[in-house]
Amino acid sequence: MIDKAWLSAIATAIMVLAIFPYLLSTVRGIIRPHVMSWTIWGITTSIVFWAQREAGGGVGAWPVGFSALVAFLIAATAYTKRGDVRIVRSDWVFFLTALAAVPLWYATNNPLLAVLLVTTVDILGFGPTLRKAYDRPESESLLFFSLIVVRNVLVLMALESYSVTTALFPAAIGTMAATVAAVVVTRRLKLRQRKISRTH
Numbered sequence: 001m002i003d004k005a006w007l008s009a010i011a012t013a014i015m016v017l018a019i020f021p022y023l024l025s026t027v028r029g030i031i032r033p034h035v036m037s038w039t040i041w042g043i044t045t046s047i048v049f050w051a052q053r054e055a056g057g058g059v060g061a062w063p064v065g066f067s068a069l070v071a072f073l074i075a076a077t078a079y080t081k082r083g084d085v086r087i088v089r090s091d092w093v094f095f096l097t098a099l100a101a102v103p104l105w106y107a108t109n110n111p112l113l114a115v116l117l118v119t120t121v122d123i124l125g126f127g128p129t130l131r132k133a134y135d136r137p138e139s140e141s142l143l144f145f146s147l148i149v150v151r152n153v154l155v156l157m158a159l160e161s162y163s164v165t166t167a168l169f170p171a172a173i174g175t176m177a178a179t180v181a182a183v184v185v186t187r188r189l190k191l192r193q194r195k196i197s198r199t200h
Contacts, residue, residue: 004059007158011063011151018147019070025141026077032139033078034132036091040125042071043099044118048169051111058160063151064170091128097121112165119172126176133180137187140180148177 025031045068052061097117133140152174159166 004158004160007154008059008062011154011158012066014147014151014154015063015066015070018144018151019074022141022144023074023077026074027081029081031141031144032132032136033074034128035075035078036095037125037127037129038071038075038078040091040094041122042068042075043095044122044125045071045169047114047118048122051114052159052166052169054111055163055165056161059158061159061166063155063158067151088128090124094121094124094127112163115165115168119169122169123172123176126180129180130183133183134187137184137191140184142181142184142188145177145181145184149174149181152177 022031022033026033045064049061049065049068052064129140152170155170156167156174
């Protein structure tokens with residue numbers, strides 16, 4: 001049986017390998033992350049990390065905590081490099097809901113409620129990124145989101161205690177990352193075929 005601490009370490013290593021080229025491409029202006037999406041993900045992932053720790057997630061929770069730091073780093077980099085900073089009203093709703101999850105968790109002392117809320121907000125936070133990936137698929141990294149899928153599978157395998165509280169968030173985020181990757185692939189292929197047809 002594979003040691004869960006090793007799975008957790010591998011999941012964290014994959015995140016490290018994914019983040020450096022993503023940040024470098026952001027700095028160079030090749031990739032343009034949506035600032036609000038990454039800010040929301042930083043907040044929600046931080047809450048889920050602490051909720052997983054409270055629920056006994058053990059070493060499987062540490063890659064989630066690391067991901068929270070990464071999300072804030074990407075958000076800050078995207079803002080300073082003027083990534084996609086267009087923010088619509090719904091983005092503010094998601095952002096304020098994510099913030100509201102913090103006092104709600106402390107008030108109810110219910111990790112499951114916090115995870116359910118922030119997972120929903122996190123999924124909605126994919127909205128701006130999905131819109132951008134559809135309109136400008138070249139502005140997102142297929143490799144990055146593919147690695148996020150693999151990372152979340154490993155996080156699920158590394159959990160020391162399985163429950164809705166510990167497993168829902170990585171399962172949902174892995175699914176949404178796969179959705180972004182699928183949109184990028186299909187849109188790139190479609191735009192490439194359209195470009196070829198115009199040249200003939």
